[in-house]
Amino acid sequence: MRSELKRRGRFLALLFVFALVAAACGNGGDETTATTEASTAETTTTTTEASTAETTTTTTEAPKPGEGVKVGMAYDIGGRGDKSFNDSAAAGLDRAVAELGVDATELEPTAGGEDREENLRLLAEDGNDVIFGIGFAFADSIAAAAADFPDTNFAIIDSVVDAPNVASLVFAEHEGSALVGAAAALKTQTNTIGFIGGVAGLGLIEKFQAGYEFGAKQVNPDVEILVQYLTEFPDFAGFNDPAKGKEAALAMYEAGADVVYHAAGGSGAGLFEAAKETSENTGSKVWAIGVDSDQYNTVGEEVREYILTSMLKRVDVAVFSTTENFVLHGQQSGIVVFNLEVDGVGYSTSGGFIDDITDQLEELRLKIISGELEVPSE
């Protein structure tokens, strides 16, 4: 009888612990919200300032043009808060809400991402006028959903869907990568730079690599480029395994590289750790280059100073401008390429680490825009 009670007691204790943990979470969330809100607000304003000089002029009047327009967004795996791709899209959406006054609805997929299409349909049924599918994985889903909801405007990032009510928003990542490649090649002291890809065999990441290598060779034909992928398809862990990202980066720094660029999603966190660790241990500073969003602003403060620049893939611009165009002009379709020319891709200057070479980078940028140089995409 006594052991029975003891058993029961143990179980209750466990429940209690669970409740405590849950409660602790609730509280923790609230506390931190207040303190960090200010800082995020700051970062958003800085980014908008930097990039929207040309486009913002039309949208500052008091009655916002987008009132009553509903915008839906279906994120890819990772969702808001991934400090990368999805967050960039979220930033665009936030800006559209702030500047255009649209209503936003956001959905995130499950960990496996099987419910992409359902999320799209849900948003369509919910009466959204414009629906974004964030990521190439939405291609089939958007094609199917768009056919069933002809009156709804869809937009897909990173892929092409041929339908009258789908806008295909693709990026010239290779062009952006070429610029950070050039930055890396200009900044290197050791004449060795590195590239870390998340998952090999998808084709997507190889595009980043090709541009990076091209840009580097443009400014420094002798530069040695180390390339490492973390996993091979179908092991997607390479986008989510910072531990492996760090080891790959350490190996590159050790092999003499002093600037390393990553296109490895969440594994990139490991690169920044490695940059910090190597710099501190060896006494000579090594650099990391971020990807997708301005990672200088998204990583923890301790590693910020090692982020030379980031290849910006302006998903936020794509999201915002597509929304804006819809608000102003109605239905959008066709392929919209976000390249250097339209500032769809680019590089960040936060931290001021590349102020000394921006002239050269701008020169290269203009050459690419003018078509004088064509960046290979594979």
Add this chain to the structure above:
Amino acid sequence: MTAKITSLGAGLMERTGRMSSARKYALLFILGLFVLSLVQLIAGTKQLTAPGTWGAALRLTVPIMLAALGGLYSERSGVINIGLEGMMIAGTWFGAWAGWQYGPWAGIAFGLIGGALFGLIHAIATVTFAVDQIVSGVAINILAAGSMRFLSSALYTADTGGGATQSPRIQGFIGTFNVPLVSEWLGALSDRGWFFISDVAGIGAGMTTRVSWFTLLALVLIPATWWLLWRTVWGLRLRSAGENPWAAESLGVPVLRMKYWGVVISGALAGMGGSYLVVVQAGIYREGMTAGRGFIGLGAMIFGNYSPFGLLAGSGIFGYSDALRLRQDSVHAILLLLAIGLMMFGTYSLFKRNYQGSATQGVFAMLFFIWWFTTDDVPGQIVTATPYIVTLLVLTIASQRLRFPAADGVKYRRGEAH
């Protein structure tokens, strides 16, 4: 007959956790190093024994090793723990949360607690309620993944600098250290490029240079575990619960309590492995960052024949092959390594008059050699799969020699005779 076949892999395993056969294994280890330098010489790479490779191997080994060590405590007490992955996930989450709030050492402590919590759930289910141990472990994995995601979405809001799948960066770092003198001395020696000597020095340098204090802590747990399990009353009683709980019961050992200890510690260690990923390597929590290391740890433990030193070797195989794969132009040499390894194994079989086995091993050795000779590259997938294949092979060759705790997985209830 077949039972007489012994293998290098099996040779690496401690039969009992006693140190008595240490000399034999040291000999094997040196032989292995020699093969490594030989392969390196022939293949013309430097990575196989580079300090960096071994440093990386060490860091990649530790989380797997901690999970394996966790498995050891549980299975030695007679409870199969397939929930290691889930406990590790809990460790990453709790580690990151506390690391973010209070710094890295708190991260370690909370990772440990988070894992232990799920260990406790496993213990309640399997020990108190006598639920099938594998079933409970599977459920733990589902539960841990789900509740950590829930906690993330509740706690790591965008405002904190995290999200549903990612935590904010933890505060600060855990320091590293170089083993005084030894590190530099070995480092210098390894730069000389002397065959074998520099190679050994390189390995040594890799493992003594810039070692995280957490790594040291984890490594200390290996001999500490050995001491705890084989040299204390508590350890003896824990093992007796996994070997023959009925005998233990008859001698007044509180079997159920020992099992609780084993399983909870198991969770704590797996959680610690998770917090290592966060605190030492990533600086953040990211959903899915354990990437199956809990399962791998389980494999490493069985590979290591349920002994602390054996599981270190098992985890090391995974860590080392990962390290090689993450470093340039070293992967191709693995083919040669496999060829030579199989050749030696074949010779050993020949010596043991196992002609059939020897012939098969010889043929495979030749195939690998031809492959190595005629190509310049190996598909990455094959390298990824190598440690799993090796584990499976070792189990195939040596499973009869593996010494499972006799009552591992057995439902035990007090007072029910065998």
Add this chain to the structure above:
Amino acid sequence: MIKKIGLAIVAPVVAFTFAVGVAVLALLAVGVNPIEAFGLMWDFASTPTSVASIINRSVPLYVAAVAVAIGFQMKLFNIGVEGQYLVAALFAGWVGGSIVLWAPFHVLVVVLVAAGVGALWAGVAGLLKVTRGVNEVVATIMLNFIGFSVIGFFLGNFFSVDSGALNQSTPPLPPSAQIPGLNWIFTLFGFAEPRGTELQGFVIIAILIGIGYHLLVWKTRFGFELRASGMNPGAARMAGVNPKKMILYTMLISGGIAGMVGLSTMLGKLHAFTQDFPRGLGFAGIAVALLGRNNAIGMALGALLFGFMERSALILDLNDIPKEVVQIIQGVVVLSVVIAYEVVARIVKNREIKTASDATQASTAGPQEVTA
């Protein structure tokens, strides 16, 4: 008898209530009204579209659960369903997309290839167990990892077609190898047709698999021998059942069924093995098997429950309620169900013994001791 059945139902009900209770606590902790959340889930899930979606989700889970359950029947743990179905789907997709055949045969070939490859992949573990005594749990875990590499290797180097998109995939299945949808069923019964979700035709095959499983386990000699070796290996041996053969056969059958897990999605929706082919169904299948207690109907209910929870989670997200709460329910329900079953089984058994020994006290040599 009625009491026994009653108790058997009590277990999952108690467990599910407990799980929901935990979820309620979690929701309250983050400041959400649980009643509102569950109300939303229920309303949302009862539309025809949701029903079709729930069934589509539950079909692969069900097939995976059956694959696991057949092993469970003889205390054999096939934890490698995950690897088996992915490897099987890859080869089936490749074969299906590479050949041209008359419609029903084409589908049949794809199904057979999938089952065959799944059986082979699981058979490795079975063979290692009977010949070398390798524990099947560890072997199948290792085979899962090896399987992932196999998929990457073959899809990356041999099977993939250049579709222009970034998504690598096997050659698309021609229409002859696709299974048409079943949305007409809804209209047939006077419901609105699901919008945008096609009730996948594979559900019929899944039902057949379920029926086949039930018949195999409960109605055939083989099934009897299977259960007998699971319940009492000693008695089974005396009855002429060869344990090694049973292990091998069971592993092959389990793997064969596992091979078909990915087919509903492949034949009904994706029409190829793609690089974002659904993952994790094998592990979820284990949970469903536990939930349904290896019973053909029970597992179907379990799979539908999981499908329901996953589908209705979408509406939570739309209303800014953390949808991860359903994952907590899933995890807790599985764990508490197994505990509840264990407890109930013990109560039932003891009660059964007691009543029987009461009834026949006069002529017995004492009640039988339970030594399970």
Add this chain to the structure above:
Amino acid sequence: MNERQRVVELVDITKTFPGVLANDNAHLSVGLAEIHAVVGENGAGKSTLVKILYGMQTPDSGTVRVKGKDVHFRSPKDAIRSGIGMVHQHFMLADNLTVLENIILGAEPTRGIALDLRGARDKILSLCDQYGMKLDPDVLVEELSIGERQRIEIMKVLYRGATILILDEPTAVLVPQEVDDLFVSLRELQAEGVTIIFISHKLDEVLTISDAITVMRAGRTVASVKPGDITARDLAELMVGSDLPTPDTTVSTVTDVVELRIVGLTSLHTDGRVAIEDITFDIHRGEIVGIAGVEGNGQPQLVDTILGVRDAVAGALHLAGKDISGFDTKMRRDEGIGIIPEDRHRQGLLLDSPLWENAMLGHQSKKPFARGIWVDRTGARDITREIVERFDVRTPGVDVNAVALSGGNQQKLIVGKELILDPSVLIAAHPTRGIDVGAQAAVWEELRQARREGMAILLISADLEELIGLSDTLLVLFDGRIVAKLDPADVTPKTLGSHMTGVAVEEEAL
């Protein structure tokens, strides 16, 4: 008599288990430093008596006196405290722990928080020295022979300070050399003042080693003798009893047709020792061949080998003239060999399955249980109902689980399902073990009936009444071999006892 001091006295011990009178006013009186043997047939009540002494059972009535004081042990712990230790026949050792670890487990010496291994080793070695036992404390138990394991068990007891040692059939599991070693050890122990009580039915050994013998039969103490005062044959007679049951007087139904012929059958234990050796005999149609023998002499192995569950290393089996040596168990069953297994729970029943499925076990491919690959549910239930009726299985129905039935009814079900399909050969291993008298009579009657109908039956039993009452021919199994073929009609307690206990073999060898 030069009485030694009485250290153990059990007086008027009575103990009943449901349906069984295990001890009926039994006595045991053991002197200090005496080697005292308790002998008796299977089921004579020896084990119960010593278990009472060890605190594992409490007596219904009677007095236990240790070192002159009345004691009431509630558990072995109490007994250990009084200096009593017991070594069970089935060792309670953890194979993967060392000898030392096994010995000290539960009573570990410590230094700080660490085990005091050196102290423990010293103590064990000094105990070894003192009692003349050889043990290496640092090897794993799994590497040791049975004899060495037994020494560990003894050492475990001595380590805890026992001065009264109970050994339950210590020689049953040992090879002769090990027996000799054990006896040397026992003498040493005795010399050091340890009192030893051991249970045995090997009379030669008893006569060799013991100072005093208590003979038990049917729960009673029938004699307390000194080894010098009695011969092995007399002792065997005391054990078996003077009033052997008279064989059944019904006419012999034995025919000339050999149904099962076994030639030179030999098989091994898993550890490579010989389990049964060169077994050769015939069973005719209508004949019951009884196998007599003390347990542990190869009976289950013989059954397993005939069934094909255990592989034979030599020998052949012919069923109705057909060589079935290469058949697996299933084929042998299908050829018509039925089996009533020794252990209902481990070998005979699916406790959590309904009766009709239990009835199907072993007949799963035969009509009316099966039709093709399908289980014939209706047929199976019908025939199970028939079994229930014909063999008087008391059950609410055929759909209840077997676990719900009493032991006797479970056994009747097993007997019934084996007989109902009229096998040509039936192996009945302890067919009435653990069931009540009514059920016992019913089973016997069924066996007789089957014999009348021409079945060939191999009966293995520890119950002499059953053996002699039913058998047409009696074979005695000793040490894995058939050592005698007797006619139950004129067998005497003396001959049977001496064959069963190996005395006859010894004498022949002399």
